[in-house]
Amino acid sequence: MHKRGGKITRKTVAGLLAGISFMIACGTSAQSQELTIFWAEWDPANYLQELVNEYEAETGVKVTVETTPWADFQTKAFTEFNAKGSAYDMVVGDSQWIGAASEAGHYVDLTEFFNQHKLNEVMAPATVKYYSEYPANSGKYWSIPAEGDAVGWSYRKDWFEDPKEMEAFKAKYGYDLAPPKDWKQLRDIAEFFHRPDQKRYGVAIYTDNSYDGLVMGVENAIFSFGGELGDYSTYKVDGIINSEKNVKALEAYRELYGFTPPGWAKSFFVENNQAITENLAAMSMNYFAFFPALVNEASNPNAKVTGFFANPAGPEGDQYAALGGQGISIVSYSENKEEAMKFLEWFVKDETQKRWAELGGYTASAKVLESEEFQNATPYNKAFYETMFRVKDFWATPEYAELLIQMNQRIYPYVTAGQGTAKEALDALAKDWNATFKKYGRQ
Numbered sequence: 001m002h003k004r005g006g007k008i009t010r011k012t013v014a015g016l017l018a019g020i021s022f023m024i025a026c027g028t029s030a031q032s033q034e035l036t037i038f039w040a041e042w043d044p045a046n047y048l049q050e051l052v053n054e055y056e057a058e059t060g061v062k063v064t065v066e067t068t069p070w071a072d073f074q075t076k077a078f079t080e081f082n083a084k085g086s087a088y089d090m091v092v093g094d095s096q097w098i099g100a101a102s103e104a105g106h107y108v109d110l111t112e113f114f115n116q117h118k119l120n121e122v123m124a125p126a127t128v129k130y131y132s133e134y135p136a137n138s139g140k141y142w143s144i145p146a147e148g149d150a151v152g153w154s155y156r157k158d159w160f161e162d163p164k165e166m167e168a169f170k171a172k173y174g175y176d177l178a179p180p181k182d183w184k185q186l187r188d189i190a191e192f193f194h195r196p197d198q199k200r201y202g203v204a205i206y207t208d209n210s211y212d213g214l215v216m217g218v219e220n221a222i223f224s225f226g227g228e229l230g231d232y233s234t235y236k237v238d239g240i241i242n243s244e245k246n247v248k249a250l251e252a253y254r255e256l257y258g259f260t261p262p263g264w265a266k267s268f269f270v271e272n273n274q275a276i277t278e279n280l281a282a283m284s285m286n287y288f289a290f291f292p293a294l295v296n297e298a299s300n301p302n303a304k305v306t307g308f309f310a311n312p313a314g315p316e317g318d319q320y321a322a323l324g325g326q327g328i329s330i331v332s333y334s335e336n337k338e339e340a341m342k343f344l345e346w347f348v349k350d351e352t353q354k355r356w357a358e359l360g361g362y363t364a365s366a367k368v369l370e371s372e373e374f375q376n377a378t379p380y381n382k383a384f385y386e387t388m389f390r391v392k393d394f395w396a397t398p399e400y401a402e403l404l405i406q407m408n409q410r411i412y413p414y415v416t417a418g419q420g421t422a423k424e425a426l427d428a429l430a431k432d433w434n435a436t437f438k439k440y441g442r443q
Contacts, residue, residue: 034062035336035343037328038077038088041067044147044289047360048092054355055346061339081106081331089334090343092146092326096212098134100398101329107142108330108337110344114141117348124148127364130393131327136232143327144344145364147289150321150387151206151220151311152380154276154294155179155283158305159193168192179309183224183252186283186312190259193282202259204275204284207416208268209408215394216322217285218253218411220311223320223392225249230433232395235442237433242426249314250422254415265416276306287324288387291380292360308380310387323391325362364388399440406432 039045045067052063066088068076074094080087081101093101101107120128127145134142159165160177169177173188180186190202206217222229227246230237261280269290275281277300297303311321328347330340346352353365357374362384368374375382395403410429413419437443
């Protein structure tokens with residue numbers, strides 16, 4: 001104790017008590033001034049950490065983006081959720097999780113926040129529908145669109161712009177060689193550049209059936225051929241998943257598979273970028289989130305001659321793409337929900353969304369996406385902008401994992417091995433999905 005002339009004064013005691021009270025208050029405050037966001041281990045998570053470092057500089061609140069490999073992401077997140085653990089304050093969860101996480105009470109209801117900030121007007125409509133709202137058309141929101149993503153295409157500009165190739169292509173197909181405007185042109189170009197004797201191939205598409213790779217790829221065809229997976233409000237699938245449009249779409253996807261490099265039956269985002277970097281294919285399907293590596297000369301020796309385009313239109317002019325990306329949600333078991341809500345207040349601001357895009361994140365802000373500054377910032381941003389207003393997603397119901405497995409099981413043998421017909425595969429899938437929805441009381 002501090003002594004003055006060997007005696008403890010009343011003033012000293014009061015000062016000490018005030019100091020102790022201050023330290024306790026500071027300790028409590030400091031504890032609440034930390035937030036943890038859980039996400040998968042990839043470049044966008046690194047960009048988010050850069051962004052939240054700026055939040056800390058502004059507010060003093062320390063935010064840590066904790067990551068885990070993609071293969072463990074869902075398991076680790078739901079293990080913590082099911083244990084009602086408070087390790088994570090927020091999670092940037094996959095769009096398909098929203099049904100399971102909201103129905104189980106793992107996510108905080110953000111409907112009031114959503115409406116207060118008019119996010120229906122602020123964010124691109126499709127991102128609101130698929131990242132945030134559940135059930136479909138309910139007006140209930142569980143996340144804020146965070147990392148917009150979808151499937152687009154890269155291509156070899158030097159192959160497309162070679163005068164001899166252009167002349168030969170026009171002689172064969174009757175129109176100019178350019179990035180395809182529809183799936184017929186996509187197919188023609190894939191056929192034209194498919195030259196196994198030269199170790200050049202027409203196209204790289206998703207075929208991996210271990211999670212959602214193949215399904216995402218096929219969705220690009222289904223949605224652009226004017227098809228749907230089902231009625232997300234009524235869970236009706238008969239005549240929808242196995243419609244004539246979907247049969248033609250699946251047949252078109254199977255035909256593209258015939259123009260892929262050898263050994264392409266288990267390919268996803270890594271292999272599809274390699275198709276461009278290793279001079280394998282004229283065109284390659286991939287998530288936009290993986291395109292930054294293709295404009296980086298350190299990771300792509302063909303960076304200067306790599307171009308990008310949005311998923312082409314189908315035979316009747318429909319033009320959609322399979323949605324990737326995630327929304328950010330507050331975890332119900334967080335001990336810092338109020339602080340997390342303050343963070344979201346900051347995150348949805350126009351200037352924050354602009355900064356998020358500058359750092360490399362894929363904003364869902366309509367205002368930022370529509371700006372010339374954003375569209376001209378990278379070689380792929382314009383295609384991304386065009387795509388994010390034309391995306392559709394897989395089922396977001398709690399049983400989505402079963403639905404995904406069933407779709408993989410039915411379409412994989414047809415796409416990669418030509419077993420049966422597209423109609424047979426989709427008819428069988430309709431039966432599978434009907435049984436699943438009945439099991440869970442959806443029908």
